[in-house]
Amino acid sequence: MIGIIEDDRLLNQALKLTLEKAGYETMTAHTKKEALSLLGKGEELLLVDIGLPDGxxxxxxxELRGRQKTPVIFLTARDEERDMLAAFDIxxxxxxxxxxxxxxLLKRxxxxxxxxxxxxxxxFRELSLYPAKKQVFMKGQEIRLTAKEYQLLEYLMLNQGQVLTKENIxxxxWGISGQFVVDNTVSVTVGxxxxxxxxxxxxxxxIKNVFGLGYRIGD
Known part of the structure; x- marks a missing residue:
């Protein structure tokens, strides 16, 4: 998943559409506050606008790097050496x-x-998932997954040891709440x-069932 932090809503949307068309999952934010509440959950890469309305x-x-070490590409309208140096310094x-x-940008x-x-x-044990390549291996053998199966497995593995509810998943x-889909959507995909x-x-x-709560990988 790629996190997009850009306050220009048109550019933010254009980045989201371009990246998703190229096969990436995205999560978007428009302010520093919004980014801090949404991101830091296993993103593969961040696109960060240097000039945000609240910081x-x-x-x-x-601050995000304090939660996890994530690669970053900075976006800015300012072409000044001191901005570049400050970005590379961190x-x-x-x-x-x-x-x-x-x-x-896609090439970069x-x-x-x-x-x-x-x-x-x-x-986890003999299961390996490579986010950059979108590949999964069990005991060294590649496992072919559908897009939703891959996304679900990645989400579980990013949150090893944590119970993920049907609503979370x-x-x-799916980017929706449970009221808009059949009740067994998650359980069928897990199966x-x-x-x-x-x-x-x-x-x-x-993938363990946690009775009455949801699913978990790891203890």
Whole structure:
């Protein structure tokens, strides 16, 4: 998932549409406050506007980095050396001056993810998930998943040890609340995923049911 923090709503939407068309999941925020409440939950990359209405993107990234180490590309309308130096001083992976080409930005995103993706797979026992490549392996063998199955597994593995409710999963994976879908949407997807990753789907050892609450990977 790529986090987009950009106060210009038209640009924010354009970035979201471009990235999703390219196959990325996104989460968007328009202010520093909104970003701090929404992000820091396992994003693969952040796109951060340096000039935000309630603070600057550099201090925002410093706060988010306290929760997890995430690659970042800064976006700014200012083409000043001191801004670039300040961004790189806190660990920026790249820096893009507006206006920019979406095609060029996508290439820069690919380059940053390639540099960072190999070093940070998500693992649990013999299951490995590579976010940058959207690949899953069980005992070294690649497992082919649908988009929703992959997103669900990634969400569970990003939150190992935590119980995720049906409502949590519907909001994160489908972007909707439970009232708009059939009641067994999540359980059907979990069932299909178990058949692909569990040694015995009837006695799951990876994706556990937590009675009356939801699902969990890990203790």
């Amino acid at each position: 600057d993107g550099i201090s925002l990234y410093q 660990g920026a992976d790249d820096y893009v001056v507006k206006p920019f080409s979406m095609k060029v 995103i690919e380059a940053v993810l390639k540099r960072n993706g190999e070093a940070s797979p998500l693992t 519907l909001e994160r994976i 299909r995923l178990r058949k692909k990753i569990e040694p015995d789907a009837r006695q799951p050892d990876y």
